[in-house]
Amino acid sequence: MNALPEAALDSLDTPAVVIDARKVEANLRRAQAYADRHGLKLRPHIKTHKMPHLAARQLALGAAGITCQKLGEAEVMADAGIADIFLPYNIIGAAKLARLAALKRKVKLSVTADSAVVVAGYASAFTDAAAPLAVLVECDTGMGRCGVTTPEAALDLARTIAAVPGLRFGGLMTFPATHRTAEARAFLERAIALLAAAGLPPAVISSGGTPDLYGAGEDAGIVNEYRPGTYVFSDRFQVAKGVGSYDDCALSVLATVVSRPTDGRAVIDAGSKALTSDLLGLDGYGYLPAYPDARIVSLSEEHGVIDFSASPRRPAIGERIHVIPNHVCPVVNLFDSVHFVEADGSIEEVPVAARGRVG
């Protein structure tokens, strides 16, 4: 975080989300260059930033479109002028299907299904054979979340989709990346072969996840699209996974030390309502670049308790401390607005337009 013009931050009250605009730009460019080099289409997942201006920047740098996890996020992005959106989610129920139909009239849209029930919903809402809705089949290549669980089931569902005049089979979608295991790769390879043999070659084969982004080239023979999200800001988890270093972390929560009850303990004004309780297997609730030996041992809702006993330096009451969160995506989702800091020290407060759009 050493590059941030700290004096400029004095105008911000804490806790505040501070974003180094130069690091964001570098992170976006690095990923796009990697995707270009490996012949992969990049379709960034906006769940991390939830801000239309960053989606627009991702597209300007060469992204093929964006990914939104929820319909509500996609509506915000469409309203802001984003023209190509993929929803890797089963959209279910009359209310959401009506919203989905309205969204399709605005943007180039593709969605996901992992069951015939979901496809039947799409079929009820989309009946225009001249402009069918693209539906990708979600494949569970090892995560154990959503997705069909065999290549044969993927073929079956693709056939179900292709048989509906208002729909078209758009391809295959999985998460996380398939190059991580031989089983995942074998699943996709067999599904692709079955589909090709059935006359339904998948146009899009989409994978994702920032932890595996810079290995996605290994998948390039199988996968043709990649959906990273966290890479825009990075976080402590990504660094732990070997994706860059703390120097690539563009976002921090700026907090104030409000108490020093003992020599080794400090309390900051950022708790789980600013940092979330996400541990992701890490030790403690964030990383302090200015105090690498300190440990955020616990969070209440509005307090962060830090153990400085292993740190040669200790902060004073009133000192401001940057915290790089464990998991940046849900942190952004807690704040109505964030602060972009430019190299010249200018600060722009930007609303998190799609914050809380979980529906």
Place this chain on the structure above:
Amino acid sequence: MNALPEAALDSLDTPAVVIDARKVEANLRRAQAYADRHGLKLRPHIKTHKMPHLAARQLALGAAGITCQKLGEAEVMADAGIADIFLPYNIIGAAKLARLAALKRKVKLSVTADSAVVVAGYASAFTDAAAPLAVLVECDTGMGRCGVTTPEAALDLARTIAAVPGLRFGGLMTFPATHRTAEARAFLERAIALLAAAGLPPAVISSGGTPDLYGAGEDAGIVNEYRPGTYVFSDRFQVAKGVGSYDDCALSVLATVVSRPTDGRAVIDAGSKALTSDLLGLDGYGYLPAYPDARIVSLSEEHGVIDFSASPRRPAIGERIHVIPNHVCPVVNLFDSVHFVEADGSIEEVPVAARGRVG
């Protein structure tokens, strides 16, 4: 949750926060009656609900005032007409002290300090000896968060406060409740004795926490004010702590089953951005009243993965399921609005006015 008029909820899209208005009223009345019976002033903590109409209801039922954890929450409540606010937090820095001074011109205000540095800040911003700011001394009676760590330090800080013309020593504050341990009780008793001997008897001795609310009467000889928060809605953690039963849980997250990839697995459209990752030592990420044997085994940001293998009944895709969260306070803080359901099935959508006011 059996009392909720489920058919009325069809109009809501998911995930949505649904609140049984009758249960809220019963929870508020029960706590107030308990406090009245034991001669304790109730000063509810609004961090749980963040809604002015509920703060007003708490006051109408007999609360002495409200508690807000952050200044931003207090500003929202003051703007809505709440007249008596306690901030059990160290307020630090010129920007916040200016806001605090503005707040004091609107409401009967009291705050907290646990160090001379914090008191010095208050002294710089409050100089009117005719209307001094009430400052309580926070005592760490065992939590290991903020607070002076000895009764002697409490006396020292009370003297520091009392020596400032624009401030007055308001009493002692601790969290959680002191009746839980003999040490905590002994700390407060000694501090009270020292203060009385020094001519600074504490007017307010304030304790808090819903888990210990219905034991607070044991403290009534020492403590005269109690600050429960979660009792308004209750949650899975409170039930685990023995505070009432699931029948007292007024708030649930209504979610839709979006996938049934295997016989034993279901995925709902509520993940950590709707339920938070708070575990609080519990097994799984929430309780399903309709499926008590099911277990929410993992949350992604927008997916909840449920293991139904121990459940004799299994849900269909599209079915709606209520989830009682582990920890209700940060859940409310994720949503811009929530839905109050009355006995007649009428639903009122209410903004969470102080959501995200962490500063």
